[in-house]
Amino acid sequence: MTAKQVLLAEPRGFCAGVDRAIEIVERALTKFGAPIYVRHEIVHNTYVVNDLKSKGAIFIEDLAEVPPGATLVFSAHGVSKAVQEEAAQRGFQVFDATCPLVTKVHVEVAKLAKEGYEFIMIGHKGHPEVEGTMGQLTSGIHLVEDIDDVQNVHPSQTEKLAVVTQTTLSVDDAADIAAAVRWRFPNVREPKQQDICYATQNRQDAIKVMSRQVDVVIVVGSPTSSNSNRLAELARKLGVPAYMVDTALDLKPEWLDHKLRVGLTAGASAPEVLVTEVIDRIRELGAVAVQRMDGVEETMKFPLPKGLKL
Structure with a gap:
């Protein structure tokens, strides 16, 4: 007996910060040409990183790997003051893709x-x-x-x-x-608004609703993605088996044995194309219907840095 229905989380996948970071690299490649250097993975997703590599992005950890006069992008995760200062001293053209x-x-x-x-x-x-x-x-x-x-x-x-x-x-x-x-520390000062981002909150809230309705949860996301790992952990804490897949090829049929309803979500750095491929794979294994959950509609959009208009 295999899965008969897929319940698709809403929201899932890319958040505004990830959208912006990827667009910064793509616009820099279009405007200035390859190579564009990126300090650390722009976002923690293997598919996204490999796609940008194919277009001419070079991912580095040490600024010494970047030639003089090159264009450098800081990843969505942000960098220390020391890295900012070193980049300025080396004279790179810098675009900061740190999530706002x-x-x-x-x-x-x-x-x-x-x-x-x-x-x-x-x-x-x-x-x-x-x-x-x-x-x-x-x-x-x-x-x-x-x-x-x-x-x-x-x-x-x-x-x-x-x-x-x-x-x-x-x-x-x-x-x-x-x-x-x-x-x-009773007198500790807390932020006026919580630091955990809206997308992380929304995706975790969706898992809480989903977990009551499914027999297993599949999270599309790379192993290095913190927010993707948290989604799988949360489902397990709520008593539902949960597995992470980087791509549809990682999906093991035995995970779906005797599971009539499969919950499917994606971390904030996982593109929708990977979700579609996982759905196709679950259909191959017997699913006959895909149902979308009701969920929060995300409309957040962040502006791009100056100097990237095409």
Whole structure:
């Protein structure tokens, strides 16, 4: 017995920040010609990165790999002050594809640091967004990955202490860690609006609704994608088996054995073409209907940097 119906999450896939980042690279390639250098993967999706490579983008981690006078794009995850300064010193033409919602966090950190604040950052060690945000300062920012980490934070003072969050975390996990921060530091300053982005929130909310209606969840997203991983984790926490696939080729038929309804969603960096291919694969395995969930309609759009008009 195999799947008979696919329930398609709404919303899913690309968010406004990812759309903008990809468009920045594509416009730079059109306007200035290949190669265009990009520091780190523009977004965490294998298909997107390979597609841009085929068009002439070169992805690097060290600015020493970029020749003098080249055009450089910073990825959607943001970069540290040190990387910004090095790029300026090397004289590159730079276009910043940092998601504006990540930039909002950077601006808040810079503003409060001038007022003497130290920071607790909730996030995953080694993630480029975390490195970029923590790299806005040379000191005074403490990373916590879970509730236990909160007990090991020792700021130099607690009168001026603020909390910031990686934008792609589990909403519920981040809330639990933030509660632990408030318990230990009752006077901690929190952002006026939560740092977790609208797209992360919306996709997780859709999983919460979907998980009550399906027997298994498939998440289209690359292993490096934080927000995609959080979607699969959330479904599992809600008691539903969940699997991530980079492409339709990763889908294993046994995942669908005795599963009559399959929930399908995609992380914010996964293109719709991959979702369509996964649907086609599930149809090959026996599904006869695709139903779209009701969900939030996202209309957010971010402006492009100056200098990229075609």
